[in-house]
Amino acid sequence: MTDNAVDTHGMPGLTLLGLGDMGTALARAWLAAGHPLTVWNRTAARAAPLAAEGAAVAATAAEAVAAHRLVVVCLLDDAxxxxxxxxxxLTGKDLVNLTTGTPGQGRARAEWARERGARFVDGGIMATPPMIGAPEAGGYVFYSGDRGLFDAHRETLAVPAATRYVGTDPGHAALHDEALLSAMYGMFAGVAHAFALIRREDIAPKDFAPLLADWLSAMTASVHEAAEHLQSGDYTRGVVSTLAMQVAGVPTLLRTAEEQGVSPELLTPVLALMERRLAAGHGDESTTGLIDLLVRDRAVG
Incomplete structure (x- = not known):
């Protein structure tokens, strides 16, 4: 195997470590685009279908790394x-880590790679395996870290999914990834509570779903409002539904849940924060102030 191998059409080659569902989807996208690809997986049998599609299969991870300058890693976890x-x-290698991790792990892994002579970029995949290699699906990958590495391989990295570079801090790709996923799970909590309220009623979930989806879509404007408030420091600007107004509706929300026989446990954390912020004298604000209640001093040491 030769470092940075290319095919007769000049397509740059790369190595991929990890052939789970996501890794396999990435591999197939690069193979379909004509990139020479060397793969390795701890369970060797996972590589057999890709070998049939043109991938070179390495017996060890070290052998796979030696094959190309660009090395993409998509494994179970940081360990x-x-x-x-x-x-x-790793001397002279360009290491792109698409393994899900934390911002701290991304920063530590960047230093680890630097000490071993490699450039490093961390990634956060905002897509499911079926979205890989399908531009119309809207998937993309956050990248952060060495800008020279990203620029050198931008076209290759863009083959499986669109790229979004979010800065030289190697922790920022994971941070963007986890922030968006956290918001998603908050939405899931609201959706679960809403469906629970109607679960025992003569209301068809399929009829209710469009109403819920449209309402949530309309409420996404609050994301931009919160960003503007955080930027300006003025949490009262343009507020229509103040915190005081919203807290006044809390008893009704909780009473409705009680009447419907639904646990309020998905709602009570955010409602408690709203009441706490109101008690501190911020009734004329939006709910942006809840963010300040959540942010704590970082641990030292």
Whole structure:
């Protein structure tokens, strides 16, 4: 195998470590685009279908890393990355880590790679495997870290999904990823509570779903309002439904849940924060002030 191998059409080659559902989807996208690809997976059988599609299969991770300058890693977790690459020579390599991790792990892994002679970019995949290689699906990947690495391989990285570079801090890709996922789970909580309220009623979920989806879509304007408030520091600007007004409706929300035999446990955390902010004298604000209640001083040491 030769470093940075290309095919007769000049398509740059790369190595991919990890062939789970996401890794396999990434591999197929690069193979379909004509990129020479060397793959490795701890369970070797996962590589057999890709070998039939043109991938070179390495016996070890170190052998796979030696094949190309660009090395993409998509493994189970951060610990798996360290284990897989323990015996690999990373000198002069461009390491792109698409393994899900935390901002702190991204920063630590960047330093780990630097000490071993590699450039490093961390990534956060905002897509499911079926969205990979399908531009119309809207999936994309956050990247952060070494800008030179990203610019050098931008076209190759853009093959499976669109790219969004979010800065030189190697922790920022994971931070963007986890922030969006956190918001998603908050939405899931609201959706679950809403469906629970109607669960025992003569209301068809399929009839209720469009109403719920449209309402949530309309409420996304609050995202931009919160951003403007945080930027300006004025949480009262343009507020229509004040915190005081919203807290006044809390008893009705809780009473409705009680009448319907639904646990309020998905609602009570945010309602408690609203009441706490109101008690501190911020009734004329939006709910943006809840963000300040959530942010704590970072641990030192």
């Amino acid at each position: 798996s990355v360290g284990t897989a690459l323990a015996d690999a020579d």
